[in-house]
Amino acid sequence: MIEINGKDIGDLTTLNYEKMKSDLLTLNMGPQHPATHGVLRVEIKTDSEIIAEATPYIGYLHRCFEKHAEKIDYRGVIPFVDRMDYLGAMGMEWGYALTVEKMLGTEVPRRAQYIRTIVGELQRIASHLLFYGVYAIDLGAFSPFLYAFDEREKVLRLFEELSGARLLYNYIWIGGVWNDITDDQLRRITKFVDNLEEEVKTYHKLVGENKIFIERTANVAVISEEMAYQYGATGPILRASGVDWDLRKKRPYGIYEELDFDVPLGKGEKGQVGDCWDRYHVRVQEINESIKILRQCLDGIEEGSIMGKVPKVLKVPEGEIYLRTECPRGELGYHLVSDGGKTPYRLKIKSSCFTHVSMLPELAPGQMIADFVATIGSIDIVLGEVDR
C-alpha cells in the first residue's frame, strides 16, 4: 500500500478513483473562447480533467429580432433574417420566402426555382466546408482550415457577383430572386464543381482518415436514436444516428422532387453509430451529394422570368402557418401569424441550433475537457441562430 499525505491511494497500476477523491472545481468555458464557435458560456464542474456537470448559458448575442420583425414590412425583414445564421444565409432567406409565398398563394417561376436551388446547394457546400476547416482546427490541425477557406472563397466571390455582398445577401426575395444569373457564371460554377469533386477526396484523406483524428472523435458523445428524438435533433446529427430523415426527400419543396440524390447516413465505421466521427463524415458526404444536385440543376436550368407576380404593397391575409426547410445545420421552421396588415403580427423562428445546445448537459458527464471541445465542434452551432 502506498500512502501520500496520509491518504492510501492503493495499487499504482489501477487508477483507483475511490482513493483519489478531491473537491470539484467550477470552471467557466467562458463567452470568449476559441472553441465554442461564438459567445457561448458553459459552466463546467470538473475535477480538472473529467467533467461531472455542464450547464450552457446563452443570450450573449440576443438581438430581439422577433420584436423588430413586428414593425418592419414583409420585404424589409429579409436583411434581418440573413443575420441569424450568418454562415448559411441563403437557407434562412429561402425558408422565409417560402412561408410568405405559401400564405399569399403566389407562384414562383421555374427559372427562379432553379436559381434558388443552385444558390441553396452552393451555400450548403460553403457551410460544410467551413465546418470541416473549423472542426479540424479545434482539434489542433492547422492546414485544413485554409484549404477549406480557399474553396469557400470561390463560392463567396460568385455570390458577390450575383447579389452584391459576400455573407449577408438579401438575394432571395418574396416571389423570386433579385438578379439574374448569366451563362458565364454558370460555366464558372461547373468548373468549380468539377474541381471540388477531386479535392474533397484529398481533404477527407488528410483529416478523416488520420489516426489521431479518429482517436479523438470515435466513440465520443454517442447520440442514440431515442435521444435524438427526445431532444428534437434534426439535420446531420439525426442522420448520423442512423435515422433516414431528410426534409428534401420526405416533404419536398421547390424542385427537389425532380432531382435525384442520396441521403448519407451514419454507419459507425470507426466506432459506434452516432459518434462525432459519424457526424463529421455525414457532412463531408453531403458535400458530394450537393455536387450531384448542382450538376443536375446546371444541366436543366430553364429560361424565363425570375420574379413572380407580387403586389407592390404586400398584405398577407389573416391566418397562421408553420413551415420547415432543410438548412445546412438542421431544420429551420418559421411560424408566421398575420392579422392582414403590412407587417407580421408574430414571427417565431425555430432554429435547429437552439435545441442542439440543450443536448450538452446530457452528453458531457464522464468526458474529458478535450472530448467536450470535440463534442461542441461536432454539433456545429452558430450562436446567431441560437440567440436570434
Added chain:
Amino acid sequence: MSGITPDISDFATKENLDYYDDLTFGKWLKNIGITIKSCLTGLAITGKVILTKKAVTIEYPEVREELPSNSRSRLFNDVDNCIACLQCAAACPVDCIYITATRRDKEAPKLKTDDGTPIKLDLKQYTIDTALCCYCGLCTVVCPTECLTHTTDYEFSQYTVGEMKYDYLEEDIRAWKHRIVK
C-alpha cells in the same frame, strides 16, 4: 462529496477505462504503425500543396482587389436629381435616412431632373447614418430617378461614430460624384 454535486467516481467507472484493459503489446505496436502511416499520408498532401500551389493571398494595401460593379458598399445620393419622394426612407428597415423638404414657391423657376421628372420639393436635409445602415440595398431598388446608388468604395472608417453620418447636401460630399461614381 455526495449531495448536490454528483460524485466523480460515478463517471470514472471501469467501462470508461476498458480501452486500456484490452490493449496487448502487439496491438499497441500496430496502432503506432497505423498512426505513422496516416500522418505520413497527410504530410505528403500538405507537402504537395506547398510545392505546387501558388499563393492566393492578396497583398493589401499595395494590391487592391477589384470589386464587382454591383457590390453593395458605400451609398451615394446625387442630390441634384433627387425629387424627395421619401421612398428610400420608407423602405429602409433600420430607419437610417433622414429627409426634410419644403414645397417650392409657385413663382420659382421650374427645375427638372436628368430624366425629365419635375422637381416640386426643395431638399433641406438629406442625411444617411452609415453606422446604422445595414447595406441591404432596398433603398436603391425603390428610388424612381436612380439618384441613390451603391458605389464600390469600402474604405471609409472614421475615428468617431458621429463622423459616420453623411449629409449629402454638403459641398465636399457633392464633389464625390466625379471621384467615385462611374
Added chain:
Amino acid sequence: MLKDIASFLNSKVSGCQAEAYEAEVGDGHVHFAGEHLFACAKALKESSEYDMNVLQVVSGVDYPERIEVNYMLASFTKNTEFILKVKLPKKNSDDVPEVESVCSLWKSANFLERETYDMVGVKFNNHPDHRRILCPEDWEGYPLRRDYVVQKEWAGMEVNPAHKVNSGDQNFFKEVVEKMGGDKKKVTYSWKSDAEA
C-alpha cells in the same frame, strides 16, 4: 386529419372538448382548454396510431385579452405534423398565466418552455429549471408582449441614454417648420415616429 385527432382526444381524455379548426389560408389547428394539456399530449405521444415523438417548437403569441401557446408536434416515423393550441385568458396586462409543463414527455421542452416564459410570460408548472434564458436573470417585464415598455435602468446602467440617440437629425424638421412660419403643410419629412409628438 385534424378532425380525427380531435375525436381521438375527446375519446381518450374526458372533458377536454378538443375542437379542430380548418383554415383556408395557412394551417389549421386543434385547440382545447389549458388544464388538459398534459393528458392530451401524453395520449398523443403514446398512441401507436399517431406516435408524436418530437416536439419541435413552443411558440407564444400575445393578444389583448389572452395568450395563445402553440405546440408544434411531429411524428418522424409517420411523417405528419400539426399545431396544438392552448388559449390562456389574461385578467389584466400584468397577469402571468399558468400551464402544465411537458418536460417529462419530451426533453426538448426544457429550453423551449424557458424561452416562452422569458419572452411572453407564461409560467410552466413542474418545470425542472424555470428561469430566464435569453434575457439577464433580473430583467423585468416580458419583451414580446405588445404593451411592453423597456425599463429605464439595469445593473446601474441607463438603457437608451439620451446622448446616444440621434435627436439632432430627428428634430431638424421641427426647426424648418418654425422657420417657415409654423405652417406644417409646407414641409414634408420622413421621420414620423416618436419625434413627432
